[in-house]
Structure formats: structure tokens, C-alpha cells
Amino acid sequence: MVSVREAELHLIEHGREVPHLGEQYETIEQQNDAYTIGMWAFIVQEVLFFGGLFASYAVYRFKYLYEFVAAHHTLSVVFGALNTFVLLVSSYTMARAVRAAMLQQHKTQFKYLLWTIFFASIFMVNKYFEYSSKYHHQLIPNQSYSAEEVIHHNHLKVDNGMVDLGKRKVSLEEFTGRTKLFFSFYFIMTGLHGLHVLVGIIILAILAVRAYSDHIRRVPHADYMPVEMVGLYWHFVDIVWIFLFPLLYLMGGQ
Amino acid sequence: MAAHSHEEHTHAQRVSFYAKTLWVLMVLLVVTVWAGFLKLPDWLGIAVALTIAVTKATIVIMNFMHVRFSSKLAWLFAGAGFFWLIIMFAFAFADYASRHWEPVQGW
Numbered sequence: 001m002v003s004v005r006e007a008e009l010h011l012i013e014h015g016r017e018v019p020h021l022g023e024q025y026e027t028i029e030q031q032n033d034a035y036t037i038g039m040w041a042f043i044v045q046e047v048l049f050f051g052g053l054f055a056s057y058a059v060y061r062f063k064y065l066y067e068f069v070a071a072h073h074t075l076s077v078v079f080g081a082l083n084t085f086v087l088l089v090s091s092y093t094m095a096r097a098v099r100a101a102m103l104q105q106h107k108t109q110f111k112y113l114l115w116t117i118f119f120a121s122i123f124m125v126n127k128y129f130e131y132s133s134k135y136h137h138q139l140i141p142n143q144s145y146s147a148e149e150v151i152h153h154n155h156l157k158v159d160n161g162m163v164d165l166g167k168r169k170v171s172l173e174e175f176t177g178r179t180k181l182f183f184s185f186y187f188i189m190t191g192l193h194g195l196h197v198l199v200g201i202i203i204l205a206i207l208a209v210r211a212y213s214d215h216i217r218r219v220p221h222a223d224y225m226p227v228e229m230v231g232l233y234w235h236f237v238d239i240v241w242i243f244l245f246p247l248l249y250l251m252g253g254q
Numbered sequence: 255m256a257a258h259s260h261e262e263h264t265h266a267q268r269v270s271f272y273a274k275t276l277w278v279l280m281v282l283l284v285v286t287v288w289a290g291f292l293k294l295p296d297w298l299g300i301a302v303a304l305t306i307a308v309t310k311a312t313i314v315i316m317n318f319m320h321v322r323f324s325s326k327l328a329w330l331f332a333g334a335g336f337f338w339l340i341i342m343f344a345f346a347f348a349d350y351a352s353r354h355w356e357p358v359q360g361w
Binding site for chain 2: 033036037040041043044045047048051052054055056058059062065077081084085088089091092094095096098099102103224228231232235236238239242243245246247249250251
């Protein structure tokens with residue numbers, strides 16, 4: 001048991017250079033376990049939050065399969081695959097940053113945090129190009145939405161206000177509404193994911209500043225748990241994209 | 255299997271462990287893009303795409319997120335999350351799949 005006075009002395013003597021053991025914990029390992037479980041509880045509710053979107057996407061993909069397949073062809077598989085590549089590499093650099101933090105190699109940790117920010121930024125720049133191209137083609141699901149680009153892209157025939165989808169015909173109005181629904185899913189899901197990437201970049205920047213300061217001051221026993229916890233968050237963001245990419249860009253079958 | 259003696263309580267692994275994990279993920283990325291262009295029937299295409307995605311996610315969770323080396327309680331929390339996710343999917347899909355059995359106007 002650590003008294004309040006002892007804890008104060010500990011802080012005065014070491015600052016945050018040594019992980020501080022909370023009064024309610026027996027050992028630093030127990031405390032780290034509690035951090036990990038708390039972070040997992042947060043990630044699990046994030047999983048369920050995105051899960052709701054995936055569930056509704058699945059229902060409408062099943063219901064309007066032909067319209068969704070036609071709409072998804074306007075997304076660039078090259079951009080999607082490139083972004084998957086970039087995020088997977090950023091997960092690797094994040095894992096290396098966590099490893100360096102555990103081994104108290106603050107300069108390496110700083111370097112890999114910067115790499116992770118770099119790849120995350122490339123992801124956001126790609127997303128910016130993708131979104132602007134959708135804007136340019138009037139595929140943003142608002143009042144000015146038009147299915148013209150979807151029809152043109154898929155070489156669909158429109159006859160008497162009916163769109164020919166090969167196996168069935170739907171009215172242009174229905175086709176417009178259903179492809180618009182696809183783009184609503186696309187923008188909500190990738191938008192929320194992009195927001196998580198942006199938040200990640202900010203937190204990673206804070207960690208990078210801390211790592212650099214630990215490097216300059218040659219801190220021998222810095223607390224690596226913040227880096228490991230942000231690592232968990234970052235890998236989770238990667239996992240969301242691992243599912244978004246095949247479901248939105250590849251769509252499985254034809 | 256700590257990579258450094260003075261940090262034996264951490265989950266730090268050899269660099270090659272993380273590099274190999276990345277290589278496997280990259281191979282799976284190539285496979286999923288390739289399968290996407292195969293023009294498989296819809297049910298098969300989506301089954302292949304989702305199987306690869308689940309495999310990739312499991313690899314990230316186990317190796318990058320260190321769940322493989324974490325406490326039993328962390329396993330329970332991570333596992334419970336996906337269990338709840340399956341419940342949400344199962345109930346939502348069961349609802350939509352059974353709606354036409356008892357048609358109600360407006361559904």
C-alpha cells in the first residue's frame with residue numbers, strides 16, 4: 001500500500017518518468033492489465049457502433065443488390081486498395097512504435113510515430129481525392145444527387161424512364177433513390193472512419209512530442225502504456241477499414 | 255519471449271514477428287483484390303471477401319494488438335465484443351428475413 005505522502009514524493013522525485021502505481025493496485029502489471037481491459041471495453045463499444053452501420057448496410061445490400069453493385073462500380077478499387085495498403089503499413093509502424101516504447105528506445109519510438117502519422121496523412125489525402133471526384137460527379141447524397149454517372153459508368157440503357165439492369169428493370173426514380181442510399185452508406189461509413197483517422201493523427205502527434213521530450217531528457221523508465229493504448233485504438237481503426245474495403249469497393253461477387 | 259532483458263514484463267516481440275505479420279496481411283490484401291475481380295456468384299464472392307477480412311482482422315488483433323500475449327480477462331473482453339456483435343447481426347437479419355412471413359402494411 002502506497003500512502004498519499006509517498007505517492008507525492010514519488011511524483012516530485014520522478015515526475016512521469018516512472019509509471020505511477022495507483023493506490024488501488026498491487027503491482028504495475030496489475031495496473032497495466034486494468035488499462036488494457038478499459039481500452040478493450042472502449043474498443044468493443046466502437047465495434048458495436050460501427051457494427052450497427054455494417055448490419056444496416058448488409059440488409060440494404062441484400063435488398064437492392066443490383067443497384068448497389070452498379071453504384072459501387074464508380075468507386076476506384078485502385079484507390080481503395082492503395083488506402084488498405086497504406087493503413088496496413090501504418091499499423092506495422094504503430095506496432096514498431098509500441099515496441100520501441102516498451103524497450104525505452106525513445107528516438108526509435110519518435111521515428112515510428114512520425115511514420116504512422118505520415119501514412120495516416122496519405123490515407124486522408126487519398127480520401128480527399130476520392131470525395132472530390134464523387135462531388136464532381138454529383139454523387140454526394142444531397143438534393144443535387146444524380147444517378148447519371150452510375151448509369152454512364154455501367155453503360156446502362158434507359159428506356160421510357162426505366163433503367164435496364166440486365167436481370168430486371170427499375171424506374172429511374174427508384175434507381176436514383178437506391179444508388180443514393182448506397183452513397184449515403186459510403187459517405188457515413190468512410191466519413192466516420194476518416195474522423196477516427198483524424199483523431200488518431202492528433203493523438204499520435206501528442207505522443208510524438210512526448211517521445212521526443214523523453215529522448216532529449218534521456219528518461220530511463222518512461223510509461224509505455226499510453227503508446228500501447230493508442231496502438232490498440234489505431235489497430236482498431238485499421239480493422240474497420242479491413243471490412244469497409246471489400247464491402248464497399250469490391251462487394252464480393254457481381 | 256521479451257526482446258530485451260530490462261523490459262521482461264512487456265509484450266515486446268522481435269522485429270521479425272511484426273514484419274512477418276505485415277507480409278501475411280499484404281498477401282491477403284492481394285488475394286482479396288484478385289478474388290474481387292473473379293466474377294464469382296454473389297454469395298460465394300461475399301463469403302470469400304468476408305472470410306479474408308475476418309482472417310486479416312484476427313491477425314491484427316492477435317499479433318499487433320498483442321491479445322495473444324494478454325491476460326485471460328483481456329481475452330474475455332475482446333471476445334465478448336465480437337460475441338455481442340454476432341448477436342446484433344443475428345437478430346437484425348432474423349428480423350428482416352422473417353418479415354415477409356407475416357406481411358404488415360408499410361414494412
